[in-house]
Amino acid sequence: MGAIKKIVKWVGIVVGSLVGLLVVAVVFLILLGSMRVNKAYEIQLASIPIPTDAVAIERGRHFVETVGLCSECHGDQLQGDIIEEDPVFGTIAPPNLTSGAGVLLGS
Ligand code: HEC
Structure with a gap:
């Protein structure tokens, strides 16, 4: 495998991992946000x-x-x-x- 191919492969792995982490973080924040928005409070009138x-x-x-x-x-x-x-x-x-x-x- 040539040096250029190796570099391209690693850049792909790094960028792919970052995008994957970003997607996981966004999904997590969306779930967390909707849990908070839908939270119901018990109050005494x-x-x-x-x-x-x-x-x-x-x-x-x-x-x-x-x-x-x-x-x-x-x-x-x-x-x-x-x-x-x-x-x-x-x-x-x-x-x-x-x-x-x-x-x-x-x-
Ligand atoms: C400067 C103008 C102004 C004054 C002075 C004012 N109001 Fe209002 N009030 C409004 C407006 C405009 C709305 C509608 C707000 C909206 O629809 O978002 C409103 C809405 C309300 C509401 C309804 C709130 C709701 O849940 O929809 C109440 C109750 C109220 N006013 C009471 C009062 C009382 C009591 C006073 C005097 C202490 C007062 N207002 C003085 C302009 C005023």
């Missing part, structure tokens, strides 16, 4: 008591109207609004925050 007394309602109104300025974007009655509708930039539509049927927070 806390039930949050919602006060309905006048003081709590007034505190909520103060928070919504003065502190959080929620109605600036979600509408006067928090009924939802469209504050931006641009073919390039996109649509910004703060959702309905009321507890009416069929809305985001209905349940």
Whole structure:
């Protein structure tokens, strides 16, 4: 076997091994990634008591109207609004925050 043939053979073995290792590494990372993505967490849902007394309602109104300025974007009655509708930039539509049927927070 000539010297050139030997060199070509070894270059082939080295390159082939590297490509093989790369394929194994990529497959491993894909499997690891999908395992992490599909991981399910067990959580305890806390039930949050919602006060309905006048003081709590007034505190909520103060928070919504003065502190959080929620109605600036979600509408006067928090009924939802469209504050931006641009073919390039996109649509910004703060959702309905009321507890009416069929809305985001209905349940
Ligand atoms: C600057 C505008 C703006 C203000 C101020 C604002 N929001 Fe929003 N809000 C949005 C937009 C826009 C969305 C929709 C985001 C989306 O669809 O990804 C949203 C979504 C929500 C959602 C739905 C989240 C979900 O799970 O989809 C809730 C709840 C909410 N806002 C509550 C509030 C409350 C409470 C306040 C006041 C403390 C508030 N927002 C103030 C713009 C605003």
